[in-house]
Amino acid sequence: MKIAMIGSGYVGLVSGACLADFGHDVICVDKDPEKIVALRAGRIPIYEPGLDELVANNMRAGRLAFSTDLAAAVAEASVVFIAVGTPARRGDGHADLSYVYGASREIARAMRGFTVVVTKSTVPVGTGDEVERILRAENPTADFAVASNPEFLREGAAIADFKRPDRIVVGLDDERARPVLSEVYRPLYLNAAPLLFTDRRTSELIKYAANGFLAMKITFINEMADLCEKVGADVQQVARGIGLDNRIGSKFLHAGPGFGGSCFPKDTLALIKTAQDHEAPLRLIETTHAVNDQRKRAMARKVIAACGGSVRDKTVALLGLTFKPNTDDMREAPSLAIVQALQDAGAIVRAYDPQGMAAAREMMPSIEYGSGPYDVARDADALVIITEWDAFRALDFQELARIMRAPILVDLRNIYRRADVVGHGFTYVSIGRSSVSLEEGSLVQAAE
Known part of the structure; x- marks a missing residue:
């Protein structure tokens, strides 16, 4: 054909x-x-x-x-x-x-x-x-x-x-x-x-409904992560506990810095506008879109808090800039809002991404770019994981502790277990997990 x-x-x-x-x-x-x-x-x-x-x-x-x-x-x-x-x-x-x-x-x-x-x-x-x-x-x-x-x-x-x-x-x-x-x-x-x-109209709506629902699921677990931090619970175990219910499912229940990319932000907004035009407002999607926008900048505040409440004249190194791994897409990436907020607070920002550097340079020309994780981490006051590329899953923390000015890791994707990081003298901050130095997943390991 x-x-x-x-x-x-x-x-x-x-x-x-x-x-x-x-x-x-x-x-x-x-x-x-x-x-x-x-x-x-x-x-x-x-x-x-x-x-x-x-x-x-x-x-x-x-x-x-x-x-x-x-x-x-x-x-x-x-x-x-x-x-x-x-x-x-x-x-x-x-x-x-x-x-x-x-x-x-x-x-x-x-x-x-x-x-x-x-x-x-x-x-x-x-x-x-x-x-x-x-x-x-x-x-x-x-x-x-x-x-x-x-x-x-x-x-x-x-x-x-x-x-x-x-x-x-x-x-x-x-x-x-x-x-x-x-x-x-x-x-x-x-x-x-x-x-x-x-029929044709139903097909057109299916696409928006699917993206709206998935965006809402991401935002739900992100808000649950905030609650977990306040009450001393573990969002990853919460996600696993509800995801094992096949009515809910485990996909899109990974807490992080908010959704980005070419689809979810613009599609949720377009769906909101369509619903408003037809006098059938979608309050859940409206809230999802608003909460996600606010969350990205809130991640910068988390980094600032980890650095003692101020990043003025401090160097913050970022690992990952694209909205997700295995793409070079920078559209609506959380890193854009995080970088802006850190710069607004007076930070010097360095960054590295395996595939997104060319696009990032066009969108964020005012930050420094490095050739790899250890290059950007050298003499940094904090290291922040924004995108969960495989290249960042087995960092040498002994080497990082040696080359960084201050051993602070803010893990916005929960790649690491606290015990593995604090054992090298790091201050470790993650998403939706208790601040006490207990090894995440220990209950799961014991049960298995």
Whole structure:
């Protein structure tokens, strides 16, 4: 099947490469000629484990190509996916649909024969209706169906998520699209991935509802972590205790500095705005969004408290800047707010991240950057783990104690056990755990 993927950003590139790997002929289109030249040369503009090899293999096999010529790609395609960005709109927080609607106008003029146009971008309820209206207005004689097929890809695990999904959601109001999209995803039948067909508006809402719920789950455990610190409980054991209940589940119950990235912040805000516009306010999601914003700066206050109440003229070393490991994505990362708050308090900030340094330098040019954990830690007054990269899970605390000015570790991801750190003379501060020097997990170990 011939497929055109309009937009070669994160979603479009991963989706296009995976669909090509299924055996489809895919052309990924982008307006940025430099990006297309780079992709044709095998240079991937984002960091996603395994994506470079996947793209290279399918280009070599002739199933994956890249182009700036939208009209030519659409004219040959049976299915056209719209995978352009939908950032939060400045001023009111609604999803900016200008790229979606602009692509729709170009697609309308280029369609030849029956074409299924699919919104894969995350879009508010009713966007498919407007896409259909635009297509019809631009090309009244065109033969097409508009469908919704939201993506559920986690950065850092996107290829596995696409090929082994929990579910594939397809929303359609024209039954002619059903067999076409069933054929697109036929290779996944062997994995028994459920293909859920709904109406188009329901499909659009499923994406926002899923992200809203997961964001709420993260914020819940973060607030529980605050309570644990006050009452002397252990949030990791609380998370395990409730996560073993299969009605709740263990995923997204990891206390930390708050959620970030390209999806949860903008999608919760867009969902809030949609609900308000339809006079059905979502109070839980509104609170989730507000609490998460406040939490990021609160993490800086935790660092300041660990340093005795002041960081003025002190050096704070940060490990990890991206919003999560295995990505170079700095969008809405907790580190942005933490760095700003530390600088506001007079700190000198140094940082290291395995993949996010290039993007971080553009967004935070005023901080110092190092070549590794020990480089940034040298002569530092505190070391802060913000992102739980594997490279930070086995630090040499004996060496850190030797090179740091003050042995203080603030672990915002609870990577370490207190006893393993304080044994090297460190002051250890974590999230949602008692300040007493007891080894976390001892009760679990005893029980096992």
